[in-house]
Amino acid sequence: MSDEANDGKDKGMRKLYTTLLEIGPLLLFFVANGKWDIFVGTAVFMVATAIAVPCYRWLEGRWPVMPLVGGFFILVFGGLTIWLQDETFIKLKPTIVNCLFGVILGGGLLFGRPLLKPIFGAAFTLTNEGWSRLTLRWAAFFFVLAAVNEVVWRGFSTDTW
Template sequence: MKPQPKRENAATAPEQGVWSKLIIELGPLLVFFAANAVAGIYAGTAAFMVATLVSLAAARIRHQKVPVMLLVSGAIVLVFGGLTLYLRDDTFIKLKPTIVYAMFACLLTAGLMLKKPLLELLFGSAFTLTEEGWRKLTVRWIFFFVAMAIVNELVWRNVSTDTWVSFKVFGFLPLTFLFALAQVPLLQRHGLPKHDAAE
């Protein structure tokens, strides 16, 4: 009768890991939104920077490593957030998503040209695909990141700061989730059985 709790713990461990990663990644954005709503963009930016540092530390402590994308995004938050506060110009924090998306698109494009699919390095432990599958998935993410960079430019240049902050939190995230969900059929078509991947 005693092994039963162990099976329950094993079953819930992956779910707990997913939730902790979600909180680590979304926490800073929610803090940014709340602080901006209460005290404005500069207070929001400062809170965003602090929350980003906390999330990076939490990722390191909880999962023994910091995801590359989270690390890159966090570094840019700190740099552009610092410029925003130092120069009292919110243009820098608004440019941050554009820079991040453009950087990811460029990195993926470079990997594709060098025949080194970077997505495989990032997500290879989560699922395995054929070479064609990784290539197609990489091309799709490149177009997505370029589109998101353009969208960010259009939004922050044409709406109020509060509207941009709301869109950053409640627009970009759902769009990213829906795009990732739309890739499931591709993953299923080009997925490799586990024994083939091991070979």
């Protein structure tokens, strides 16, 4: 096999590992929450995140911004959930994180900086107007996710949430 083929295979495997590190803790949360309860699920989520973020750093050679921010909120709100035995905190976490990302992206646009360009610039070729539109749509998407989370956790049971 050529070095070029090996490089492609290595990049593909690295992408698979980083994807697993990003979604693995959430999947483990769903499994533990379904099998036991939200407090066990939250503890599993916290431990898995605390392991996944440094593994991502080791694998990619850089700290991942979104998993790092998300991990911080998981540890803070998860810790409050377990310590106070109040599931409200873990249910609020997606609302706060999604609003934060929406505000950051929207704020970047107010200052004329489509913040998705530095993140995805290597993957997509867009005009500055295209980057601004994409960033605006992502900001709106994060706000919609926050609103949906609010409706679901306030209006439905924990099992539904």
